[in-house]
Amino acid sequence: MLGxxxxxxxxxxxxxxxxxxxxxxxxxxxxxxxRRCSIGALYTTIERLEKKGLLKTWMGAxxxxxxxxxxxxxxxxxxxxxxxxxFYEAMMRVSRNASWAAGKRERAS
Amino acid sequence: xxxxxEMATIFLAPNDRDxxxxxxxxxxxxxxxxxxxxxxxxVRQQMELWRAWQxxxxxxxxxxxxxxxxxxxxxxxxxxRHLLRGERGYGSVLCExxxxxxxxxxxxxxxxxxxxxxxxASGLLSAIPCLSCVLRFHDTSLSRLxxxxxxxxxxVGAVQGMRRTRLSxxxxxxxxxxxxxxxxxxxxxxxxxxxxxxxxxxxxxxxxERSKLPDEKATA
Numbered sequence: 572m573l574g575x576x577x578x579x580x581x582x583x584x585x586x587x588x589x590x591x592x593x594x595x596x597x598x599x600x601x602x603x604x605x606r607r608c609s610i611g612a613l614y615t616t617i618e619r620l621e622k623k624g625l626l627k628t629w630m631g632a633x634x635x636x637x638x639x640x641x642x643x644x645x646x647x648x649x650x651x652x653x654x655x656x657x658f659y660e661a662m663m664r665v666s667r668n669a670s671w672a673a674g675k676r677e678r679a680s
Numbered sequence: 681x682x683x684x685x686e687m688a689t690i691f692l693a694p695n696d697r698d699x700x701x702x703x704x705x706x707x708x709x710x711x712x713x714x715x716x717x718x719x720x721x722x723v724r725q726q727m728e729l730w731r732a733w734q735x736x737x738x739x740x741x742x743x744x745x746x747x748x749x750x751x752x753x754x755x756x757x758x759x760x761r762h763l764l765r766g767e768r769g770y771g772s773v774l775c776e777x778x779x780x781x782x783x784x785x786x787x788x789x790x791x792x793x794x795x796x797x798x799x800x801a802s803g804l805l806s807a808i809p810c811l812s813c814v815l816r817f818h819d820t821s822l823s824r825l826x827x828x829x830x831x832x833x834x835x836v837g838a839v840q841g842m843r844r845t846r847l848s849x850x851x852x853x854x855x856x857x858x859x860x861x862x863x864x865x866x867x868x869x870x871x872x873x874x875x876x877x878x879x880x881x882x883x884x885x886x887x888x889e890r891s892k893l894p895d896e897k898a899t900a
Binding site: 592593594597598609610611612614615618619630633634636637638640641642643 | 695696698699700701702703706707717718720721722723724
C-alpha cells in the first residue's frame with residue numbers, strides 16, 4: 572500500500588494532469604495539503620514511485636522563466652491511479668467509525 | 681540562485697540537476713535556502729540507495745577484499761624478489777600473480793556492478809585499510825607501495841562492472857573455475873585462508889545464471 576506522502580503526491584500530479592512537473596506538484600501540495608514540501612522529499616518520492624511503476628517521468632521543454640532549464644514532467648500511470656484509489660478506499664473504510672468522520676457524514680446528510 | 685547551490689548539484693544525475701535548478705529558479709529560491717534544498721535532495725537520494733542490500737554487500741566486499749588483497753600483494757612482492765634471487769620458480773610466482781589479478785578484478789567488478797551509485801563509500805571503505813597499511817609499512821627492503829599492487833586491477837574491474845553490470849554466463853563460469861583451480865592446484869592450502877576472495881567470482885556466475893538473456897536460455 573502507498574505511504575501518506577506518496578498518496579498526496581500522486582493525487583497532486585493526477586490533478587495537474589498534463590502540466591504536472593516538479594515545481595508545480597510541490598506548489599500544489601503546499602497549497603492544498605497545507606504542508607511544507609521539500610525538493611528532496613519530492614524528487615526522492617517521485618523516483619521511488621517511478622521504480623514501482625506508479626509514475627512515469629520524462630524531461631520536458633526548457634523555459635526562460637526557469638533559466639533555460641528543462642522540467643521533469645510527471646504522469647500517473649494506470650497502476651498509480653489504481654494504487655491511489657485503493658489507498659483512498661482503505662482510508663475511508665478505516666475512518667468509518669471515527670468520530671471526526673461521523674461528524675462529516677452527519678453534516679453531509 | 682547561489683553558485684554554491686549550483687556547485688552542490690554535481691552530486692546529482694544530469695537530468696535531476698536540470699530539473700532541480702529550474703525549479704529553484706522558478707520559485708525564486710536563492711542563497712542558503714537553495715543550497716539547503718539541493719543538499720537535502722543529495723542526502724535523501726543517498727539514504728534511499730542504502731535501503732537496498734546491494735550497497736552493503738558492495739561495501740563489505742570492498743573492505744574485506746582490500747584487507748586480504750593487501751597481504752596477497754605483499755606476498756607477491758616478496759616472492760617476486762625471491763624469484764629475482766633465484767630462490768623461487770617462475771610457475772608459482774606466475775600463479776600467484778594470476779590469482780591476485782583475478783581476485784582483484786572480480787572483487788572490483790562485483791563492487792562496481794552491485795552499486796555504482798555508492799562508489800564513493802565503497803572507495804572509502806577500500807582506502808581505509810590501504811592507507812593504514814601503507815602508513816604502518818616498515819620493511820625497508822621493499823617500497824611501501826608494493827602492498828597496493830591489487831589496486832589497478834581492482835579499479836579496472838570496478839569501472840567495467842559499473843559500465844557493463846554483468847558478464848555472460850560462459851565468461852563468468854570460466855573465470856570462476858580458473859580462479860578455483862588456481863587456488864586448489866597451485867596455491868593449495870596456503871591460499872585457502874583467502875577463501876573469501878573466490879566468492880566474488882562465483883557470485884558473478886550465480887548472477888549471470890539468474891539474469892540469462894532469453895537467447896542464452898534458449899540455447900542452454
